[in-house]
Amino acid sequence: MKNYDLLVLANKNLWRRKGRTVLTVLGVIIGTASIVVMLSLGIGLVESQKKQMEQWGSLNIIRVHQAWDFPGHEGGQQKRLTDEAIAEIRAIKGVTAISPAIEVGGEARFGRKIGHIMLVGLEPGLMEQLEFSVSDGRLLNQDDRFNVVAGSQVINNFWDPKQRHNPWEWEGPPQGDPLELLDQRLSLTLHNNKQQKRIYNLNVVGILSQKTMERAWEVYAPISELRKMRDFINQGRQDNSFQEKMYMDEKVIISPGRPTPARPAPKLEEQYSFALVRTDDVGDTRRISKELRDRSYNAYSMADNLEGIEEAARRFQAILGGIGAITLLVAAIGITNTMVMSIYERTREIAIMKVIGASFREIRWLFLAESSLIGLLGGSFGIGLSFLLSSVLNRYGASFMNPGGGMMPGSEAIQISMIPPWLVGFALLFSISIGLLSGIYPANRAIRLDPITAMRHG
């Protein structure tokens, strides 16, 4: 018997009892939909958590900080960020890009306004790889020298000294328009320990998009210029004691214009403030972040926090999926019941088919095909129903769960239910298998049927 004929015959048999078949299929529809919707809630939970975390920092970026020296704890435990260290990290499998960074803070002017900025020097060509993106303007390129890209909140560092302003008084969240800075000039004033002063004029060529809050308050410049700035600041420094080193940048901010007496620190010149490491996915990030800590680097990434959240979500999903599975189990029993009933009604028919040349295998597969068809139909419509339920949940459930919808600026609406393509495939395969399994018992009954008695009494 050809497979095509088998399916046609199975389909024909199925629709002889329309009401019963429709009811059985309905059971599978509800079962499938409940599994899919339950799992989609779990997936939506994990994804929305991820999205929320991405607002604070990318999941593909690891930040490696300079070693912290404490008195009595002379940095023997943590490795320092030198060129050698950068090369070591770059060699780790899974690292797709790394840029050392130098931070320099200082007093700055923007038109009539004054304020402080934190200038961060990076490899300009790597910005895109390190997941910087601009909302306006452009990122840095290799030829830039005094062009910079500003974070979206940098504008809020500046104030007009002519207006009454109390920096300690909370005036609500800063509201400056980041675009005000675009194509404008920032003047950064740096001092060194020899009482010298230098003014750098920086041209803002791009504004970072608001996605990563971690980067919103900093100004990014080519690292080559920052090296020179750092060298300038360190002139006259005599000592690299704990305090000096650690707060080298802060000192400039805390007491602008008031040079700090210090002694030279030769080793300091070779070290970076931190480094940004790019990986290809969350798994790599987590692995490499851990490996860096094992190698005594001061590494940190947003992905480190994911594990706990995912563990909780997995438990949540297991419970929800379990509820769905029970529904589908009931549906499976429904299929078996329908098929057994159908065999009772069709004993004579099965007997005839056996007599005129149907083999055991063909009879068995006829029944398995019928029960699988029920699974397939139920699965397909069940997936359709799931998408419907999912969109209803997302439209009405989301506002219910986040009243007011007060989200981080620039964040997308959270989906509480998500149905990825793999879930569709899984649900379809699962419902067909349920149909197939439910048909095994009835099919075996059918082949055991004795054709002679069946035809005599059927």
Add this chain to the structure above:
Amino acid sequence: MPILELKKIVKKYRVGKEIITALDGVDLVVETGEFIAILGTSGCGKTTLLNIAAGLERPTRGDVIFRGVTISKLKEKKTVMFRRKQMGFIFQSYNLLPALTAQENVALPLIFDGIKPRERTLRAAKMLKQVGLMERRKHKPAEMSGGQQQRVSIARALINNPRIIFADEPTGNLDTRTTMDIMSHLQQAVKENGQTLVMVTHDQEVAAFADRIIYMVDGRIVQEKQGGIH
């Protein structure tokens, strides 16, 4: 060479605690192209004999040899192939599938043989034309008379061009006129193709169509005589 040989067939059934002997040492040789009628009252074991001859039931003892192969000792998988390719069946109660049209019923044995739909339809239509039911080919069994249904079932039995046809009371549910009609139809079809027909009946007149009539009483063959009146 005989097409079918039954050797010392014994068939016993267990009914509750009692053991009933349906067949008690039956020997029968059927020659190729022969039309044999097995005549007997109900309960004499004639239907059991037919089932065993067709490989539908296994004898308790004895052998069934079909064209040199002892089919009573074969596995189900093998006997199915004999039924599919070389045997045709006609029943008292027609045994058509109610969900299928006349034409689909006739074509059913070809489906199991893996023959393509186009060829099935053609061959089924040809068979229906032979039994004079061309205009009824789209009808379901429930929409046809008993005689028409039996003609459909004859068409189904003949479609795979079998070497032997087993008929179990083929006219048991039909009136006299239809019976004569069906029987001459069957006789003619079988003779034309040189096929062998083994028929079970309790009706003397129907049996008279056969070349040879076997009389059965209580699971034994008691008498044999030449037929051929019609």
